[in-house]
Amino acid sequence: MCGIIGYIGSRNAVSIMLEGLKRLEYRGYDSAGIAFHTDKGLEVVRCKGKIRELAAIVESRNLFSRAGIGHTRWATHGKPSEENAHPHRSDHIVIVHNGIIENYLSLRKKLLDKGYVFTSDTDTEVLCHLIRDYAEDLPLEDAVRAALREVKGAYAIAVVSEKEPNKIVGVRKDSPLVVGLGEGEFFVASDVPAFLSHTRNVMFLDDEEMVVITPEGVLVTTLDGTLVQKEVTAITWSPAMAEKGGYRHFMLKEIFEQPRAVSDTMRSRFSPETGEVNLEEFGLSQELLAGIKKVYIVACGTSWHAGLIAKYMIEELARLPVEVDIASEFRYRDPLIGSDNLMIVITQSGETADTLAAQREAKIRGARTLTICNVVGSTSAREADAVFYTHSGPEIGVASTKAFLTQVMSLYLLAIALGQTRDVVSRDRSKELLQELLLLPGKIERTLTAEEQIRAIARDYFKARGFIYLGRGINFPIALEGALKLKEISYIHAEGYPAGEMKHGPIALIDEELPVVVLAPRDKLHEKIVSNIQEVNSRGGKVIAIANESNGEVCDISRTCILVPDTNPYLQPMLLVIPLQILAYHIGVLRGCDVDQPRNLAKSVTVE
Ligand code: AGP
Numbered sequence: 001m002c003g004i005i006g007y008i009g010s011r012n013a014v015s016i017m018l019e020g021l022k023r024l025e026y027r028g029y030d031s032a033g034i035a036f037h038t039d040k041g042l043e044v045v046r047c048k049g050k051i052r053e054l055a056a057i058v059e060s061r062n063l064f065s066r067a068g069i070g071h072t073r074w075a076t077h078g079k080p081s082e083e084n085a086h087p088h089r090s091d092h093i094v095i096v097h098n099g100i101i102e103n104y105l106s107l108r109k110k111l112l113d114k115g116y117v118f119t120s121d122t123d124t125e126v127l128c129h130l131i132r133d134y135a136e137d138l139p140l141e142d143a144v145r146a147a148l149r150e151v152k153g154a155y156a157i158a159v160v161s162e163k164e165p166n167k168i169v170g171v172r173k174d175s176p177l178v179v180g181l182g183e184g185e186f187f188v189a190s191d192v193p194a195f196l197s198h199t200r201n202v203m204f205l206d207d208e209e210m211v212v213i214t215p216e217g218v219l220v221t222t223l224d225g226t227l228v229q230k231e232v233t234a235i236t237w238s239p240a241m242a243e244k245g246g247y248r249h250f251m252l253k254e255i256f257e258q259p260r261a262v263s264d265t266m267r268s269r270f271s272p273e274t275g276e277v278n279l280e281e282f283g284l285s286q287e288l289l290a291g292i293k294k295v296y297i298v299a300c301g302t303s304w305h306a307g308l309i310a311k312y313m314i315e316e317l318a319r320l321p322v323e324v325d326i327a328s329e330f331r332y333r334d335p336l337i338g339s340d341n342l343m344i345v346i347t348q349s350g351e352t353a354d355t356l357a358a359q360r361e362a363k364i365r366g367a368r369t370l371t372i373c374n375v376v377g378s379t380s381a382r383e384a385d386a387v388f389y390t391h392s393g394p395e396i397g398v399a400s401t402k403a404f405l406t407q408v409m410s411l412y413l414l415a416i417a418l419g420q421t422r423d424v425v426s427r428d429r430s431k432e433l434l435q436e437l438l439l440l441p442g443k444i445e446r447t448l449t450a451e452e453q454i455r456a457i458a459r460d461y462f463k464a465r466g467f468i469y470l471g472r473g474i475n476f477p478i479a480l481e482g483a484l485k486l487k488e489i490s491y492i493h494a495e496g497y498p499a500g501e502m503k504h505g506p507i508a509l510i511d512e513e514l515p516v517v518v519l520a521p522r523d524k525l526h527e528k529i530v531s532n533i534q535e536v537n538s539r540g541g542k543v544i545a546i547a548n549e550s551n552g553e554v555c556d557i558s559r560t561c562i563l564v565p566d567t568n569p570y571l572q573p574m575l576l577v578i579p580l581q582i583l584a585y586h587i588g589v590l591r592g593c594d595v596d597q598p599r600n601l602a603k604s605v606t607v608e
Pocket of ligand 1: 300
């Protein structure tokens with residue numbers, strides 16, 4: 001996620017902003033920049049790379065300023081580069097922005113027609129020119145208001161003008177923005193850690209609220225100008241805790257960021273009214289897809305689990321055969337892949353060695369490659385024929401959670417798009433599938449409310465010698481994912497198994513000591529999974545069931561159970577996995593494991 005900092009006061013804004021951006025580094029970024037007022041006017045300095053490089057540029061000039069804004073960028077539109085770095089400038093207006101402007105292309109065209117010249121690929125520059133356009137006749141805050149009335153999307157912005165050097169205007173919608181109240185100095189930031197070392201008095205802006213900051217103080221209004229009385233919160237977190245947003249670990253923070261990660265990733269990718277998925281978001285054309293006879297998917301670890309789920313989605317919704325491989329296997333077998341195949345590469349980091357090798361192997365054999373990736377400009381993204389970026393923001397915890405959910409969601413959209421292209425999914429069916437997707441963030445929120453119940457379950461089972469996870473159909477990969485989450489952060493051995501396989505061996509493991517997690521949603525295989533639960537019960541096993549709210553009777557035949565909201569069978573895995581993420585997290589914490597940096601693991605496996 002990008003980072004924002006703004007300062008007005010009597011101390012040196014340049015050093016305060018550099019320090020604030022350093023405190024936001026944990027969020028992950030690929031470029032940085034600051035804008036500051038001096039007696040020579042409003043200056044902008046930015047660079048690709050790390051803040052230390054930015055500091056080297058400005059510190060050599062021994063600058064002093066009393067007001068400015070700064071930014072660390074996590075690229076979503078446009079590759080990491082100096083031109084795409086924030087702050088962006090349009091004449092006397094300078095802006096920093098977090099979020100996604102959905103209608104930036106139409107606004108860009110309108111501004112080009114008015115003669116504005118663009119120097120970047122970003123949606124932010126469009127907003128900058130739009131504000132500049134209104135600032136011709138309006139004070140800064142009114143120009144910002146007028147511009148935002150034309151904007152669709154998510155934003156947290158801080159804007160300054162060379163003509164009004166003692167003013168910062170901030171606005172938020174679906175992306176956080178906070179205000180720090182110091183002694184005769186004021187801050188605006190995307191996150192508390194940016195200024196926590198200077199003040200603990202914070203105002204949390206709500207959506208569509210604007211703050212106007214001057215040396216005299218702060219004024220908060222709604223976007224239509226109505227004054228808002230905001231309460232001031234005294235933050236008690238330590239700086240280290242503040243980086244985690246008050247959560248104990250990044251992993252837990254990222255589990256709870258999933259509703260927003262899914263919302264951000266679906267934003268502007270489809271129209272629920274028309275049932276149309278924006279194929280160009282995948283970088284794929286109708287004619288390319290029409291020639292595809294079979295889809296291959298390669299990935300590693302959790303991303304491979306997303307690929308297994310995609311097989312069910314694409315084969316059922318698009319009636320296209322799908323072959324899913326673990327990348328380290330694909331790269332060494334002699335795959336029958338060729339020019340009439342699409343290879344989907346799933347990788348959060350975009351740097352996993354085995355996945356890159358498999359992607360290159362497919363390309364050599366003539367397949368078109370589409371990568372589903374969370375890092376703009378990563379190797380996989382640069383080498384693929386087409387890229388679909390998830391927008392989950394940087395995932396700091398080694399155990400993948402929010403990235404996995406956005407991968408599955410992206411594959412759901414792709415399956416619908418493929419089904420539409422092949423006239424297998426009707427418009428009405430597509431609208432139905434997309435309407436249900438719009439409800440997903442709210443259902444994820446509701447699922448997260450079970451955390452305390454799941455923590456209690458973790459307390460009952462954290463000493464277990466091993467676990468088995470069972471699932472059927474599209475939820476079998478979630479059994480694998482739940483087992484992997486537990487293994488990698490608690491070091492307890494765990495296996496994911498197709499529930500129908502129990503009789504072929506694993507049932508020998510069942511006894512009073514072995515917790516068995518069973519994914520039991522109300523779907524076409526429900527009766528089968530219920531009989532699997534009975535099999536486990538009859539051998540004294542302890543069943544932890546994850547079921548739907550509509551089939552609570554599963555709780556009557558389970559030692560304990562967690563209920564998740566109902567949804568369609570394709571989105572169900574995204575809800576069932578959440579209790580398993582939380583269960584693994586709390587068991588890992590109870591066992592004293594380093595859940596953010598588990599032993600022997602790296603966030604990105606860039607070597608074989
Ligand atoms: C997931 O919790 C693990 N950290 C690991 O399996 C990971 O999914 C795998 O290494 C693939 O990483 P990638 O998505 O960045 O390619």
